[in-house]
Amino acid sequence: MNDSNTHNSTPAQLTARKTADDTLTVFLSGKWTLDQPLPDIIELKKALTADNAVRTLSFDTQTLQEWDSGLLVFLIKARDLASSRNLTQNLNIDLSGLPDGAKRLFQLTTAVPKREGAEKSDTREPFLAKTGGAVINIAGSFKEMLDFIGDASIALLKFMTGRATYRSSDLFLIIQECGVEALAIVTLISVLIGLILAFVGAIQLAMFGAQVYVADLVAIAMLREMGAMMTGIIMAGRTGAAFAAQLGTMQVNEEIDALKTLGLQPMEFLVLPRMLALILMMPLLCIYSDLMGVLGGAVVGIGAFDITPVQYFEQTRGSVHLSHFLLGVVKSIIFGIVIALAGCQRGMNCGRSATAVGYAATSAVVTAIVIIIALDGLFAVITNILGV
């Protein structure tokens, strides 16, 4: 896009000179393209403020060699300058001196008037206002969370009385996704946790020649704590994030709006099956994880510390009580609810963009893991007081 030859191009230059009593002419010369430094508008501003008699701004482009958007950006800045001048009379802009193409492009930029109120104001807020705003936001999101939990409970209640509308095929699909398909990773992590617990424990216990108690240590730790917690963390990363991303994407695509206008409650239709699936699958996965952990411990105990399989088995059986096992299972159900709620809530309240979906997934995982660990701590304290 240019009007003249490109040989021996000189850098862009700008001089402003009065050519009549009330006319300021801007002489543009050289190559006005974006790929090289362009003169600052300051020069023009100075010339304009120096003289209050100027009523018309005109352009002279006889020595202009080449131009592109760089020239137009300059013209727009000049126009804004002209209209913002502190004068009773506005400045006229005379475009006749410009190359034809530039003139037409410039006129196009003013074809659609600016929308009032549309421009976002970026006023700097003072620190206190920002802090206050942040606190109000937190309070707001806390309320959102409570609302969500309330709605989810109502949906669950409706399910129990058989009045909830959802697709059972959805439920089975989700059960499969968060049950069977999670087995591999749960196996891997649980066996490794069992191994690690056994190693750490056995080395210490061997000092007293009591390495056989490694079986107790692994069994109790897995059943009471690690089984539930590890499946919780795995499922938060695996399924919680998936829930948030699925629902978030549906929100972005207006799919959730499409459900609502059909008179279907997204709470029952989308959230309920996800919640049910996790409530059903988490305890099963937790029991499975317990088993795998004990197995991992046994591998170390039997393989590296000279405990016979029978001995290890007897020791394990002697140490485990039903209460250990039940405590883990109950926790896993609660963790399942936490994961489902965090994932679905973040997904349903997702903004309408791709970044928002990513953010929803991240925050679903973080929220779930934080709550799981905090709850686990709380459980440890309570069971300690109760002596369970």
Add this chain to the structure above:
Amino acid sequence: MDPKTAHITVRNLTMAYGDFVLMEDISFTIFRGDIFIIMGGSGCGKSTLLKILVGLKSPATGSVTIDDLNFWEVTPGERGKIMRRFGILYQSGALWSSLTLADNIALPLEQYTDLNKKQIREVASYKLALVGLTGFEDYYPSEISGGMRKRAGLARAMALDPDILFFDEPSAGLDPVSAKLLDDLILELRDSLGTTLVVVTHELPSIFAIGTNSVFLDVETKTMSASGDPNALLKECKDPNVRSFLTRGRE
């Protein structure tokens, strides 16, 4: 059917996102059997108006009355009942991406009719055929083109033979022949089923061909600047923005 019974009445409606007021003081009436066109420049708030009419977004002020019921003052349960009589085509299609086209249409049928699986499948195929998508029953929304998604969305909107159909730019992304077929379909729906249609569109030929009533939203004045039969507007309306819109900027 008496063509002059009011179906949807909008009075002094203001729409806003937070502090950003889009439009103020909008009033119009949509009659039974109307093909009502919502016109206006890009970004003026047509989709937003549609969202308010279908119950997805509450108005800042003003009222929307549907068959004598104040849509935004009844209980959510009753609003849900009214909404069930709507069919909506979203600007983006909004098909459920985890379901095939046939299942997308089947879902509303499963929920609100007593048809068995086979019948539902047949109805779904019929609706897809109406919009020219025969044979695409088992495709997922991600496997078809933008224009096809629009048409599939249309088929889903018509699934339950609703009283009122809302279309957000149904012909955007369609070739001229499909756009013409769509116009024919809209007229046919109105004539044979007595459906009321509310259509957001920029297509001048189809505005004049099918529109029986309309409202024009003006970005500059932030309110409606005309309402009525688009053909009459073209003849009589004096407002320069409306004229410019209806004549493609020639006047």
